[in-house]
Amino acid sequence: MLKMLHIPALLAMGVLSVSVYAYAAQTRSVATPPGSYGLDLVHYNTVERSDGSYRRMFIERSALGRLRPGQPFPDGTRILMETYLSEGSLGTVFHKQKVNGRWQYGSFPGLGRPDLSVAPRVSCLSCHSRAARTDFTYTRPGLDAVAAGAQPAQFLCARRGRTPCSLTVYRNGAVGQ
Ligand code: HEC
Numbered sequence: 001m002l003k004m005l006h007i008p009a010l011l012a013m014g015v016l017s018v019s020v021y022a023y024a025a026q027t028r029s030v031a032t033p034p035g036s037y038g039l040d041l042v043h044y045n046t047v048e049r050s051d052g053s054y055r056r057m058f059i060e061r062s063a064l065g066r067l068r069p070g071q072p073f074p075d076g077t078r079i080l081m082e083t084y085l086s087e088g089s090l091g092t093v094f095h096k097q098k099v100n101g102r103w104q105y106g107s108f109p110g111l112g113r114p115d116l117s118v119a120p121r122v123s124c125l126s127c128h129s130r131a132a133r134t135d136f137t138y139t140r141p142g143l144d145a146v147a148a149g150a151q152p153a154q155f156l157c158a159r160r161g162r163t164p165c166s167l168t169v170y171r172n173g174a175v176g177q
Pocket residue numbers: 047055057079080081094095096105106107121123124125127128136137138139140157161162163164165
């Protein structure tokens with residue numbers, strides 16, 4: 001909400017481009033997922049991409065209650081991420097779970113049967129290792145905010161695909177690269 005209030009002022013100052021303004025005009029649905037994949041989930045972030053795709057992140061309610069600021073995620077924590085190629089067009093659901101102190105990863109087609117099995121996947125970890133300081137979780141700041149009572153933040157990471165943005169983007173929930 002804060003971002004929306006500030007964007008006209010920033011535009012007036014010539015700080016932001018028109019394409020960023022177009023982003024602010026879109027509001028993504030934050031309704032409960034089509035299925036909840038058999039879990040009790042809390043939505044905590046929506047990250048938009050410059051190619052029109054976006055991702056919605058969820059954590060299991062029980063895990064959210066056990067989260068402590070500045071501490072690693074407790075064992076058993078499960079996080080899901082829905083990918084949307086465009087508004088309402090659900091693609092793959094990615095997920096991960098802390099098992100014996102390590103993240104394990106899994107995925108399934110969002111419109112198919114949920115497969116919540118996880119395994120240590122090097123291909124996932126290799127990219128998530130860039131977020132080692134936040135326990136391999138880019139969106140940890142969004143989780144801490146929601147755990148403290150904030151509404152789920154929605155922001156733009158102005159890079160294509162799954163290329164990570166700088167960690168300040170995830171931290172501040174600010175439009176940026
Ligand atoms: C090329 C980099 C890259 C790869 C490879 C990657 N991810 Fe991610 N992942 C990200 C980024 C960046 C985010 C934060 C959301 C965003 O910016 O779109 C993220 C977010 C997530 C989240 C939400 C929680 C968090 O960590 O912030 C889950 C769950 C997730 N990824 C699972 C997976 C799984 C499972 C795989 C392997 C099949 C995988 N990822 C591979 C970059 C990657």
